[in-house]
Amino acid sequence: MAVDPEFIQTATAAPPGGHYSQAVAYQGLLYVSGQLPVRPDGSHSMAASFADQACIALDNLCAILTAAGRGPQDLLKVTVYVVGVEHWPTFDRLYAGYLGDHRPARAVVPVPHLHHGYLVEIEALARAC
Known part of the structure; x- marks a missing residue:
């Protein structure tokens, strides 16, 4: 049974x-779909530092995991997709x-740009049960 x-x-x-x-x-x-550093209220954070953007994207990932x-x-x-490999250590x-x-297994992929001019996007695969 499916x-x-x-x-x-x-x-x-x-x-x-x-x-x-x-x-x-x-x-x-x-x-988990790719998470840009968009805040839960839908507001954007393109002008924020890379570290702040990464924390917002990680917070989104954690919130979705919790909801599941x-x-x-x-x-x-x-x-993880990052604009600028220099952001990898941060x-x-x-x-x-x-x-x-x-x-977990991980790949960090340098890319030339992301949607809306963001600097990071995170997607994931997790256990569901």
Whole structure:
């Protein structure tokens, strides 16, 4: 018997800016859509520092995990897109602060630009149950 996917939506993370869900849980996995540093009220933070943008995006990721009944310890794979590889050490330090001893698989991908002129976007795969 097929199980339908569960669509995760929370007001404590940035609202979707298009035709997608914040996350989808299906067959034991949670697929978290790319999180830009948009605040939960929908306001933008393009003028903020890289560190502030990264924290907003990480807060969104954590809020979505919480809404799905999960936490950072359930992350399996994280992909991070950064504008400017020079931001990698700052991101790594902040990320370690959010995840503590948990070390999921991860890729940091330097890109030339992101939507709205942001400097970071984070997507993830986590355990859903």
